[in-house]
Amino acid sequence: MTAAPTSPGKDELLRVEGLKVHFPIKRGIFFDHTVGHVQAVDGVDLVVSRGATYGLVGESGCGKSTLGRAILRLVEPTAGRVLFDGTDVAALKGEPLRHMRQRMQMVFQDPLGSLDPRQNVESLLSEPLHAHGLGGGKAGIAEKIRTLLDAVGLPSAALRRYPHEFSGGQRQRIGIARAVALEPDLLIADEPVSALDVSVQAQVLNLLEELQERLGMTYLVIAHDLAVVRHISDVVGVMYLGSLVEQAPADDLYEQPLHPYTRSLMSAVPVPDPGVEERRERILLAGDLPSPADPPSGCRFHTRCPWRQKTRCDDEVPVLRELGPGRLVSCHWAEEIRDGVLHPRSPEEALHAGAAARPAPETQPGDDDPSPFLGRDQPLPRAEQG
Amino acid sequence: MVQTGSAAAGGLATPVLEVEDLAVTFARRGEQPTRAVDGVSFSVAPGETIGLVGESGCGKSVTSLAVMGLLPRRGVQVTGSVRLDGQELIGAPDRVLRSLRGADMGMVFQDPLSSLNPTVPIGTQVAEVLLEHREMTKAEARDEATRLLDRVGIPDPARRLKEYPHQLSGGMRQRALIAMSLACSPRLLIADEPTTALDVTIQAQILELLRELVVDSGTALVMITHDLGVVAGLCDRVHVMYAGKVIETADRHDLFARPRQPYTGGLLASVPRLDSGRGTPLTPIRGSAADAIPWAEGCAFAPRCDNAQDDCLTEVSGSTVPLEPDGPGRELRCRHPLEHPSAPAGASAFGTDAPGAAR
Incomplete structure (x- = not known):
């Protein structure tokens, strides 16, 4: 069932190319003018094979829901193509679009709403x-x-x-x-279980799997819960600030996450097992998600990245490149991090390095926060291991 | 991971909080009274963290509100005993409770935005606690507020003091709320789902902060959550609640390794885990929490339980299911508990019978 996500061919059902969704930020009362754009989704490429489940994870505000809605044309994409079974959905209008929707359906997060x-x-x-x-x-x-x-x-x-x-x-x-x-070919499930109690979550997850088996549907599952996504997906894509940072077959991704963001995200998920909890490596990220209206230059993750290097990270945008079969990563230093050549810094070190690299205006003596972003937390000391 | 002393965990130290046989009944005219909390007892020692775990509607939040004395008077009947350092809180006059809340006991709520006043700057809200409980001048309170915000990891605290809640991110709001609850170094901190509204990376930061606080200041922490992962990493002792009663109490290692109540076992088996691969089957619990029967009629979990037998019902056995000691440091409310050591938790023949179970 697991097909390499990059191999083009007949068994691909959905192909998204360079999809962008930008929301304008308007100011003014009578004569509103656009003062900027929230880059909710900024150039995403992905391929979902027929009969497979693609899991999309990321923190709130990373654009994963907007991506799902843009695929169904529930929001208008700003740029890019959405090829559903060979037809560009983004260009369809009126009746053909309505007919196309019969083949792609959505399950929403809030079941009552x-x-x-x-x-x-x-x-x-x-x-x-x-x-x-x-x-x-x-x-x-x-x-x-x-x-x-x-x-x-x-x-x-x-x-x-x-x-x-x-x-x-x-x-x-x-x-x-x-x-x-409607017996759709593609079912997009946006946080299908996050509003449910734990004992009920498992029922709904099992139901989704059973229906997929019976009806041969293709799933795009959007969720913030990494454990849920791992449980249900064949291929997992990790989003950060509007773009995919890593994509891999589910088990590979969880065995060996390559992108620093994926590694931190995985290390932050608590596991219901005290033994595992005590041994678990914890990479605490400094601060919050930067504003998608003003994303950082270069690699978007560089402001929080424990592996950030002096060169390339700040000014060069990494592209999603293939590191192994079906494994896509957008990090300049993915190989070095995988091979253990580079080591993560603790969040304070990361911030100090940041403070040295940037001018830090308006900060008081002894205050080492270099961040111009609203909503940036100071890090905590790393957890004692063991 | 820091372990609190065995003395604290073993209950040798004098407990900060003792809750005994707490019961909360909501009554509305023309309706059957609802017993949200039904005879809950637990105690917390200094530096100890206990977890109250359960699904929505099991009474865990009502328990915390009853302890803090935050339930409305009208239509609510609270019985039992809640003692903070030996002082009885149930029935205590408002004046006394008011002087204790914020000073000796603090609370962190789930939703930081709706627990902060949107029209008042953060600094004023933090300083308010200090002015109320510690005899400080405004300038002193302001300095102390800056120090507190700094301590919980808010960058540039002097500037943040003047900002309003909507200007902070979710993680920072929760930090501000924790700063407020810590302002007077309370002996007891109750955290009601403090990370449920936050992203995992922020959740990790907040949990780390709470963990440090407990170790540094010896605060007794009551952690209320539905997330078994959070419990596994943070709590020393765990009380599992169902339909208003504690159904299982154990040390966290024992609980996760050998859950005895079928409900606890079922919860563990129904949560997808990050460290188990695709295709690991989930065994959900049948039905939903709404299927509970009143405790007077039998075990409330019996309708959803795979181990349930006739004597789980009061009618057959002649008595309600008691909470009994079950090995060292454990308590259990079940007549047909899960047996160990061989079978994994919750692995039962009926586990996958989910669709037919929704009624």
Whole structure:
């Protein structure tokens, strides 16, 4: 099932090329003018193979949801192409676009907010079928809906009930049933389980996997929870500030993350096992995500990177390059970091190095924060190991 | 990773907080009263961190609010005993509670934005605690506030003092909130899901900060969370709650290695782990927390439990399921616990029966 994400060919379902989504920042009341752009997604390329699951991870504000929505044209891309089964979705309009949407559906994060409170389940599930003229008349649709409910594990008594009468997990099942009703080829799930309780999360994850197996769907799963993404994905892409920094087959990525950001992200995830927790390497990142309206020059991660070097990082934008089969990384020093030639600095050292490299105006004596960004934290000392 | 002394963990030191048989009932006219917390007991020693774990609706947050005396008077009945350094808090007059809150006990809430006043600068909010509880002049309070913000890792604290909550990032707001709760070096800190709203890299920073505070100042920390990973890294003892009652108590190593309550085992088996590969099956717990039955009728978890048998119901056994000692330092509320050492936690024949279980 796992196909090398870079091999072009017949079995690719979705190809995204240089996708950019910029949101204008407007000022003024009567004559508003654009004072800048939030570069939510800034040049993303990715390929999803048919029948596979592509997991997209990143912290909030990294543009992962916007990317998912831009693929479905729920937001207009600023530039770039989205090839779905060979057709450029970004160029479609009107009726052809509507028809194309039949083949790509979405499951949203907030199960209550994405279901109309005044429609009962029957109406919610039959709407997509009516809209696309599918299902074969009243009897056909009724039959189809019963099968759907059965598939997502809801009783048929649910048909006459309204969204507020269900628990969170059940609502998410309704959302999934609605998305699956049209038997789409591609299902984009934006944080499908993050609003659910842990014991219910596993039910929904298992349901998604079961449906994929049965219907042969392709998934693009967007989540901030690395453990969830690892569990469900064949290929994982890691986003930081609007671009992909690393992409790899799931197990490879988790075995050996290559990009410094991926390594820090992995080291920050707590594991429910005290033994592992005590041995776990912790790389604490300094500070917060910089503003996507004013991203750092060069490598976007350089302001927080524990492996930042004096050369290249600050001024040269790294490209996503292939380091192994299916392993894409955008870091100038990925090989050196992998081979252990370069060592991470503790966050204070990283900041001191930063302070030396930049002029630091307006800072008080003894204050070593060089950051011009709003929302930048000072680091904590590294954890004692062991 | 720093381990607190075994004396503290073993309960030899005098506990800072003792909660005994705490019960909270919400009553509304024309409705059946809801018992959100039902006979919860625990204690925390100086420098110790305990975890209250459970899913939403299990009563963990209500427990913390009851301890702090923050529940409304109207329609809420709180019984039992909460003692802070031996002083009884339940039924204590507002004046007394007010002098304790902020000074001897602090609380960090889940959502830092809605727990800070949006119209008042951060500095004023931090200084307010100092002016209220420590006899300081405004200038002294200001200096102290700067020092506090610096201590929790906010860069350029002198400038940040004048800023409003919306100007700070989520991580910094949470730091500011922690700074406020630490202003008077409280003996007890209650953190209610302090990192749930934050990203993992920021979560790691905040947890590190809390860990240091406990070690440096000997503060007793009550950590309320649903994230078993956070518990595994931070807490000395763990109390698992379900439907208002503690159902299992254990040292963190014991709990994760040998969960005895099927619910605890089920939780551990249903969480995807970063260190297990694709295809590792998840075994969810059937149904949802809404399926609980009242404790008076039997074990509240019985409807979702794979080990459940007839005598889990009060009708059959004649008594409600008690919380009993279960080996050294452990307590358990279950008649048919998981057996160890061979089978991994939660590996049961019915585990994957999820879809049929949603009712």
